[in-house]
Amino acid sequence: MTITSTVSYEANDFNSNLEREIKRLYLQAEIMWKQESRNLRWFGLQDGMSVLELGSGPGFITEKLLSLFPNSSITALDIDPVLINYCQQRLDNYLGNRLTVSTASIFDTGLPDNSFDFAIARLIFQHIPNPVDAAKEIRRVLKPGGKLVITDHDDEIFFIHEPPLPEYQMMSEKMRRGMATRNGNRRIGRQLWRILRDAGFQNPELEIIVSHSDDQGMEIFTQVIDPELFSSVVKKGWATEEEMQNYLRANHEFLSMPDSLVLLLWLMAYGEKP
Numbered sequence: 001m002t003i004t005s006t007v008s009y010e011a012n013d014f015n016s017n018l019e020r021e022i023k024r025l026y027l028q029a030e031i032m033w034k035q036e037s038r039n040l041r042w043f044g045l046q047d048g049m050s051v052l053e054l055g056s057g058p059g060f061i062t063e064k065l066l067s068l069f070p071n072s073s074i075t076a077l078d079i080d081p082v083l084i085n086y087c088q089q090r091l092d093n094y095l096g097n098r099l100t101v102s103t104a105s106i107f108d109t110g111l112p113d114n115s116f117d118f119a120i121a122r123l124i125f126q127h128i129p130n131p132v133d134a135a136k137e138i139r140r141v142l143k144p145g146g147k148l149v150i151t152d153h154d155d156e157i158f159f160i161h162e163p164p165l166p167e168y169q170m171m172s173e174k175m176r177r178g179m180a181t182r183n184g185n186r187r188i189g190r191q192l193w194r195i196l197r198d199a200g201f202q203n204p205e206l207e208i209i210v211s212h213s214d215d216q217g218m219e220i221f222t223q224v225i226d227p228e229l230f231s232s233v234v235k236k237g238w239a240t241e242e243e244m245q246n247y248l249r250a251n252h253e254f255l256s257m258p259d260s261l262v263l264l265l266w267l268m269a270y271g272e273k274p
C-alpha cells in the first residue's frame with residue numbers, strides 16, 4: 001500500500017532522514033521498556049501467549065517481546081513496507097519460527113477472527129483516523145478474553161521540562177496542529193479509555209508510565225527529544241525558522257543548567273474482549 005502525505009506518520013518524513021528516525025525509535029524503546037514491560041505483565045501478558053503487535057515499525061519492541069517471552073509467538077504488523085523489511089532483516093533468525101511479519105493496515109489486518117491472546121498497539125493510535133474502528137478490528141482478531149494494551153502519549157503531559165521550557169511547548173503545539181491536518185492526534189492519550197469502551201472492550205483501565213533523566217541520564221533524552229523533529233516541522237511549513245532558532249537557543253540554555261530535568265510520560269490503556 002502506498003503511504004501518501006495525508007498520513008501523520010511516515011518514517012522517512014517524520015525526522016530529517018529515515019536512519020535518524022529509526023535511531024530515535026530505538027532509543028525511545030530503550031528508555032521506556034522497563035516501565036512498559038512491567039505494566040504489560042501486570043495487564044496479563046504472559047510467556048506462551050500469542051501476541052499481535054500493531055504498528056510494529058522497525059521491530060524494537062518486537063525484539064524485546066521475543067526475548068522476554070521465549071515461548072510466545074509474535075505477529076508484527078505495519079503498513080510501511082520499508083519498516084517491515086527492516087524488521088524482517090534484523091529479526092531474520094526468528095522468522096518462520098516464533099515471528100510472523102505482515103504488511104497491512106490496522107483497519108484491515110487480514111488476520112483470522114479469534115486468533116490472539118494479547119495485542120499491543122504502541123505509538124500508532126496517535127497517527128490514525130477513526131481509532132474506534134481500529135480497536136474494533138483488533139477486537140475481532142483477539143480470542144474471547146483476549147487483551148489489548150494501547151500505549152500512546154498526550155501532548156499536555158508528554159515531555160515535562162524542569163525548569164519549564166515554553167519554547168519546546170510552542171514547537172510541540174505547532175507540530176500537534178500540523179499533524180492534526182494529516183489525521184494525527186497528539187492528544188490521543190486522554191481518549192484511550194473511551195476508545196476501548198466504544199469499541200466494545202470490557203474492564204478498561206488507564207495507567208501512566210514515566211521515564212526521566214535523573215534515572216537514565218540527560219544524554220539519551222537529548223536524542224529522544226530530537227530537535228531534528230522540529231526541523232521537519234519547519235520544512236512542512238508548520239513553524240517558522242525563527243521559532244525553531246528560538247527553541248534551539250532556549251534548549252541549549254536548558255541543557256547547560258546543572259539541575260535540568262526531563263520527564264517522559266505515556267498512557268497505557270487496557271481492555272478485554274468479552
Ligand SMILES: C[S@@+](CC[C@H](N)C(=O)[O-])C[C@H]1O[C@@H](n2cnc3c(N)ncnc32)[C@H](O)[C@@H]1O
Pocket residue numbers: 009025026029054055056057058060061077078079080083104105106107121122123124127128
Ligand atoms: C511512531 S511509529 C511507532 C513504531 C513502534 N510501535 C515503536 O513504538 O517503536 C508508528 C508506526 O505506526 C505505523 N502505522 C501508521 N499507520 C498505520 C496503519 N494504518 N496501519 C498499520 N501501521 C500503521 C507506522 O508505519 C509506524 O511504523
